[in-house]
Amino acid sequence: MPADYDFRAQRLHVPQDLAAGAEIVLPAEQAHYVLHxxxxxxxGAILLFNGRDGEWRAVRQAGGKREARFVVEEQVRPQPPAPTREYAFAPLKHARLDYMVQKAVEMGAGVLTPVLTRYTQVSRINLERMAANAVEAAEQCGLLTLPVINAPRPLQSWLAELPATHNLVFCDEGAKEADPILALRAAPAGPVSVLIGPEGGFSPEERTMLAPRAITLSLGPRILRADTAAVAALALVEAAGCQK
Known part of the structure; x- marks a missing residue:
């Protein structure tokens, strides 16, 4: 980020194209946030981004009583390359899924893929809610790219279509404890897909299916909740310097 970047500045995600001179009128919910x-x-100035055109400084214009109208002035940051890191997970119930999506985006996940496993307890997922949580995380953490959010799919079909160039990081509570950073740094260069299972873990059949392809990691001696495991696993991948 630029040395003079203001981390305290208010940021909003907008769907419209952003360029110098563009006029942006916010929808009602965002207008309420800006006005009230x-x-x-x-x-007054605010920062706008859309996930495509970088981040822009925009200045509020006079308008109707409930209207938040802006003119885009200058680009503050260019659009970076989209991260390729994938986070694949067994779906959780609403509040914990919200948390997990937000933290995964904060930790650099560029692709979110719900996978259905034998012990998955939730099979219906609100993808719009996932997208809203991703936007919220991006707004709060200075991110410019929103993740790709895939529809839920069975674990077996996801694994079958995972590109051979991807390193699959499989976090298994049954794995032997070893230095996970060393294991990750020994992997060949390439995109990373991190897989976290449901609260009940993976079935023996699923472990057998994953083992030949995966870098199997232990997250330590404690049994972690799935949303906690997500943060721990993505932090290890980041610390190991794996491709983003």
């Missing part, structure tokens, strides 16, 4: 929560005055 942060109370941005006319001529």
């Amino acid at each position: 929560v942060i109370r941005l005055p006319v001529d």
Whole structure:
């Protein structure tokens, strides 16, 4: 980020194209936030991004009583390459899934894929809610790229279609404890897909199916909840310097 980047600046994700001189009128919910929560005055500035055009400084214009109208002035940051790191997970119930999606995005996941395993307890997922949580995480953490969110699919079909160039990191509570950083750094260069199972873990058949392809890691001596395991696993991948 630029040395003079203001981390305290308010940021909003918008769907519209962004370029110098573009006029942006926010939808009602975002307008309420701008007018009544942060109370941005006319001529006040905000940062806008859309996941395609980088981040832009925009200035509020006079408008209707409930209207939040902006003119885009200058680009603050260019659009970076989209991260290729995939986070594949067995779905969780709403509140914990919300948390997990937000943390995965914060930790650099560029692809989110729900996978259905034998012991998955939740089979229906609100993809729009996942997308909203991803946007919230990006707004709060200075991110410019939103993740690709895939529809749920069975573990076996996801594994069968996983490109051979991807390193599959399989976090298994039954794995022998070893230095996970060394194991990750020994992997060949390439995109990474991190797989976390459900609360009940993976079945013996699923472990057998995954073993030939995966870098199997232990996350330590404690049994972790799936949402906690997500943060731990993605932090290890980041610390090992694996491809983003």
